[in-house]
Amino acid sequence: MAAGGTGGKTYSFKVVLLGEGCVGKTSLVLRYCENKFNDKHITTLQASFLTKKLNITGKRVNLAIWDTAGQERFHALGPIYYRDSNGAILVYDITDEDSFQKVKNWVKELRKMLGNEICLCIVGNKIDLDKDRHVSVEEAESYAESVGAKHYHTSAKLNKGIEELFLDLCKRMMETAQADERLKGNGASQSASSRRGVQIVDDEPQATPAGGCCSSG
Amino acid sequence: MMNQRRGIHLDQSELLCKKGCGFYGNNAWQGFCSKCWREENQREKQKQIQEDWALAEKLQREEEEAYASRQQKPQSQSTITPFSKFEERKTKEKSSKVHTVTKFFTPSTKTPLKKDSVFDAQSSPSPSSSAGRHSSVDTDHATREFIDFLKPLKSGREIFKQCRAFTESMVYKRDMAADELSECVQDFYQNLSERLQTQFKGSSDHVESVMDEVEKYMMTRLYKEVFCPETTDDEKKDLAIQKRIRALHWVTIEMLCVPVDEEIPEVSDSVVKAITDVIEMDSKRVPKEKLACITRCSKHIFNAIKVSKKEAASADDFLPTLIYIVLKANPPRLQSNIQYITRFCNPSRLMTGEDGYYFTNLCCAVAFIEKLDGQSLNMSSEEFELYMSGQASPNWPQASGASSCSPGSAALSQVHKRLDLLTGLGERQERVMDQARQLESDLIDWTDEVEQKVQSVLESFPAETKNPTETTTEGTSAASSAIDADNIENELLPPPLQPQVFAG
Numbered sequence: 219m220a221a222g223g224t225g226g227k228t229y230s231f232k233v234v235l236l237g238e239g240c241v242g243k244t245s246l247v248l249r250y251c252e253n254k255f256n257d258k259h260i261t262t263l264q265a266s267f268l269t270k271k272l273n274i275t276g277k278r279v280n281l282a283i284w285d286t287a288g289q290e291r292f293h294a295l296g297p298i299y300y301r302d303s304n305g306a307i308l309v310y311d312i313t314d315e316d317s318f319q320k321v322k323n324w325v326k327e328l329r330k331m332l333g334n335e336i337c338l339c340i341v342g343n344k345i346d347l348d349k350d351r352h353v354s355v356e357e358a359e360s361y362a363e364s365v366g367a368k369h370y371h372t373s374a375k376l377n378k379g380i381e382e383l384f385l386d387l388c389k390r391m392m393e394t395a396q397a398d399e400r401l402k403g404n405g406a407s408q409s410a411s412s413r414r415g416v417q418i419v420d421d422e423p424q425a426t427p428a429g430g431c432c433s434s435g
Numbered sequence: 436m437m438n439q440r441r442g443i444h445l446d447q448s449e450l451l452c453k454k455g456c457g458f459y460g461n462n463a464w465q466g467f468c469s470k471c472w473r474e475e476n477q478r479e480k481q482k483q484i485q486e487d488w489a490l491a492e493k494l495q496r497e498e499e500e501a502y503a504s505r506q507q508k509p510q511s512q513s514t515i516t517p518f519s520k521f522e523e524r525k526t527k528e529k530s531s532k533v534h535t536v537t538k539f540f541t542p543s544t545k546t547p548l549k550k551d552s553v554f555d556a557q558s559s560p561s562p563s564s565s566a567g568r569h570s571s572v573d574t575d576h577a578t579r580e581f582i583d584f585l586k587p588l589k590s591g592r593e594i595f596k597q598c599r600a601f602t603e604s605m606v607y608k609r610d611m612a613a614d615e616l617s618e619c620v621q622d623f624y625q626n627l628s629e630r631l632q633t634q635f636k637g638s639s640d641h642v643e644s645v646m647d648e649v650e651k652y653m654m655t656r657l658y659k660e661v662f663c664p665e666t667t668d669d670e671k672k673d674l675a676i677q678k679r680i681r682a683l684h685w686v687t688i689e690m691l692c693v694p695v696d697e698e699i700p701e702v703s704d705s706v707v708k709a710i711t712d713v714i715e716m717d718s719k720r721v722p723k724e725k726l727a728c729i730t731r732c733s734k735h736i737f738n739a740i741k742v743s744k745k746e747a748a749s750a751d752d753f754l755p756t757l758i759y760i761v762l763k764a765n766p767p768r769l770q771s772n773i774q775y776i777t778r779f780c781n782p783s784r785l786m787t788g789e790d791g792y793y794f795t796n797l798c799c800a801v802a803f804i805e806k807l808d809g810q811s812l813n814m815s816s817e818e819f820e821l822y823m824s825g826q827a828s829p830n831w832p833q834a835s836g837a838s839s840c841s842p843g844s845a846a847l848s849q850v851h852k853r854l855d856l857l858t859g860l861g862e863r864q865e866r867v868m869d870q871a872r873q874l875e876s877d878l879i880d881w882t883d884e885v886e887q888k889v890q891s892v893l894e895s896f897p898a899e900t901k902n903p904t905e906t907t908t909e910g911t912s913a914a915s916s917a918i919d920a921d922n923i924e925n926e927l928l929p930p931p932l933q934p935q936v937f938a939g
Contacts, residue, residue, distance in 0.1 A: 228639055232786060235750075244749035265738040266750040267792040284792055285750035287799075289692075291811040295799040302786050331508060 230280040231391050234300045237309035238317040239288035242343040245374035247283050250384055255374055272388055279388050296324070298329060304391045305337040307369075307383070310358075312342045313350040318358065325365050334347060335398075337390045338367035339383060346373045348388045573720070577655035584648045590634055596647055597627065602656050609660045613667045617778035620653070620661075624781055625838045643783070650781050651721045658720045661779060663771040672770035679804060680765045685822050685829055690812040696743040697845065705742070709735035710764040713797075717767045722780035725772060726790040733793040736760060750796075758800045773798060 235243045244265045249255050262268070266285040268428035271278070286292075287297045308324050310317040317335040320405065321340055321355060328336055340362045342353060355371075372379035452460040452468035466471035585591030603625050608616060627649060631642045654661075663669045688695065697703045699750075712732035718724045736756045739747035748756075765771070776785070787793040801812070809819030811851060821827040 219731065230783075234775070239751050244747075244751070248747065255573075262747050263741055264749075264753065265747040266753045267789050269789075282788070282792070284795075287750045287754035289751060289755075294806065298795055298799050298802060376521065418924055 228278045228280060229392060229395060229396075230282065231304040231388065232282050232302060233305040233387065233391075234282060234284045234286055234303045234305060235307050235309065235410045236286055236296070236300070236321075237288055237306060237307075238290075238311075238314075238320045241288070241311040241314070241317045242307045242374050243285055243288060243307075243309050246307075246341070246343060246372065248348075248382060249374045251283070253377070255377070270384070272385075273393065274385070274388055277392065279392070281384070281388065291395055296327065300328060300332065300336075303336060304394070305339065305387050307339045307341055307387070309343050310353065311344050312353050312371075313344060313347050315352045318342075322361070325367065328375060329365065330339050333411045335394065336368065337363070337387060339370060339387050340367050341370045341372055341383060343372050343374060345371045345378065346375050436761075464788045470779060526887065555738050569762050572583050577652050580649055581652035588645070594627070594645065594649065598653055603655050605657055606660060609664070610666070613661070613664050613669075613774070614877075616661055616664070620657075620779050621782060624650070626781075628781075647723060650723060652780075654721050654779055655888060657779075663719075667774070669771040669774050672774075673768045675799065676769050676805065677765060677767075680762055682823055683762055683804065683807065686759075686762055686807075686812065686844075687829060690814070690829075691759050693755045693759045694744050694752045695739050695756055695759075699742060701741045705735045705739035706760065706763075709733075710741070713764045713766050716772055720778045723784070723790075724937045725776055726780065726784070726794055727796055729793045730790050732760065733757070733796070753805075754799060755794055757796055758803055761797070761800045761804065769801060773801065897933060 235247065237243050241309050245255060245293060248265045251270050252262060268283045268285075270281040270283070279314070280298075284299060284303070286296070304327055306324075308321045310321045325338060325340070328338065340358065342355075343360055359369045369388075370379055370383045370386075372383060374380065450459050452458050452471050453466040454468070454471040456468060458468035458470065460466040460468050461472075465475075467475055469808065483779055491906045582595065585595055588594070605616070605619065608619070611619075624646065628642055628646050631645055632639070663673070688697070695702055697706060709732045712728050712735065716725045716728035718731075719728060733753070737748045737755060739753045740756060744752065761769075773794075785794060809816040812819065818827075822829060
């Protein structure tokens with residue numbers, strides 16, 4: 219189960235990366251896991267599923283970072299990706315107002331589907347392009363606070379703020395997991411069997427234009 | 436001598452049937468009459484059959500004894516009938532099975548002979564029902580592997596007992612709803628892994644490897660019962676998605692924005708391999724192996740993307756490519772497989788592992804294909820409808836505009852080109868046939884014409900031939916003179932030489 223190890227030995231967390239295409243989700247994880255940026259010699263075959271092993275205050279943490287397809291047409295598939303995740307990193311491009319709007323949509327959706335169990339991080343990427351900033355720092359930070367998320371500024375290009383972001387997220391996820399454990403310890407030792415399994419569930423009808431598909435010939 | 440004489444002299448009684456039925460006997464029938472001979476013969480045959488049976492039974496008993504002695508459980512050589520003994524053996528086997536396994540796992544196991552006996556004990560549930568034996572080769576194999584794996588473990592015996600008991604109990608639950616079955620299996624996984632966790636003092640790698648084997652053993656045995664069970668509509672869903680994918684055959688690589696260039700041989704090779712792997716998933720039994728197929732497929736996709744784009748693939752590239760692969764492959768029983776993995780796979784792998792990520796992507800691809808509409812392919816819904824109904828195909832105009840031929844539909848456009856060629860050839864064939872027919876009628880006309888001409892010539896000929904015959908009858912000299920007269924060149928000839936007189 220994703221909610222980490224029993225007895226506080228090894229935690230394994232699932233973190234999803236959400237955000238519009240071209241905001242730098244992939245660069246962010248590649249920088250974090252491989253410390254590479256726009257490198258022609260990237261050894262990994264792919265940058266969509268990456269893992270990182272951490273040791274935080276003597277506790278081992280296995281982080282699995284799930285990249286998601288950011289294109290608008292795949293938006294409806296979000297629930298399949300973020301089901302059972304412990305944390306979500308919502309990335310926007312500080313030079314792109316639209317991408318921030320997308321993040322807001324994601325936050326709303328995640329809170330609705332997963333409640334407060336998930337740790338949210340809102341990340342303004344590309345701070346190296348601060349002169350072209352279109353999303354103000356105040357706006358972003360106050361929004362993050364209002365939805366119970368934390369806000370970070372990063373630059374994958376300059377390798378700024380990324381380490382902090384993930385470390386912070388891990389700590390928060392550990393706290394949540396520990397609180398969860400305590401709760402479970404008090405109550406019946408029912409295992410979290412209800413939360414397993416990936417199932418394809420038709421979510422609410424996604425603004426599909428009338429007379430669309432489904433009448434397959 | 437005496438015999439001979441006796442042979443000659445035959446008593447009436449000696450001629451009669453040996454049985455004394457009053458009819459005459461025959462030497463060929465060993466002195467019986469035909470009727471008695473038939474009876475006797477039948478009895479003989481019956482006896483033979485019975486003897487064969489007895490022999491077979493004896494052999495079987497011997498085998499059983501050997502088997503029993505191998506188990507070091509000498510059986511009483513009582514005078515029970517073969518069948519009841521067989522029954523007894525069956526029950527004994529059941530009780531001794533656990534026993535031998537127990538023995539097997541105790542540290543005192545020394546001889547390899549015992550190992551064999553365990554295997555025999557394991558494969559024995561099937562021989563009792565000969566029909567079941569054939570289908571259980573795989574499961575026996577899985578059981579053996581499982582035992583081999585558990586051998587070095589301290590608690591191996593305990594694990595095996597639990598798994599076996601659980602698996603056997605599952606078989607009787609086949610009427611249960613699939614979700615309940617899944618719940619049962621998942622609870623079992625969870626309980627077992629929790630117990631293992633405490634046992635191995637938190638060495639999660641070890642627990643995981645044991646759980647893998649447990650899953651393999653259990654699911655190999657339960658596969659038939661729980662894959663695409665009748666209580667669900669999995670099969671219906673399979674057919675629906677299959678039909679849907681078939682209807683979407685016209686979707687091209689450009690419409691999905693797949694960053695893969697199939698013109699590059701390595702890329703197209705990877706694409707083919709990915710398609711093969713995702714199709715292969717259906718042939719595997721264990722959820723983990725099915726997942727491994729998806730993972731292999733994904734790795735090939737990543738390779739294709741990396742070669743095409745010269746950079747590491749992100750999810751933005753991966754998902755469209757996977758959708759494309761699924762559309763091309765149309766994997767058999769796709770929904771059943773997804774449901775089966777979801778229900779019976781070890782949850783920890785599905786949630787956080789790499790396999791889980793690819794599986795989730797496959798689920799996404801399927802969900803996308805199910806909901807696919809014009810908008811998601813960047814086209815109007817009218818256009819989409821037109822393609823779906825088969826009234827238009829995006830490939831045809833592309834094939835005719837050969838210059839901008841896409842790599843994705845390269846094969847398709849090639850097919851279309853070939854088709855065009857074929858229709859062209861057909862037309863030419865038609866033309867050739869037409870001309871051949873023309874030629875034929877021309878020939879017929881020509882022969883007719885020739886015949887007519889000949890006829891007309893023949894009609895006019897008798898009048899001409901009459902004259903010469905008349906002239907010849909009048910006189911050959913006239914004819915010869917006439918021949919000479921015809922010879923106009925004669926006039927051009929110099930005058931005949933005259934003899935000259937020389938004075939002298």
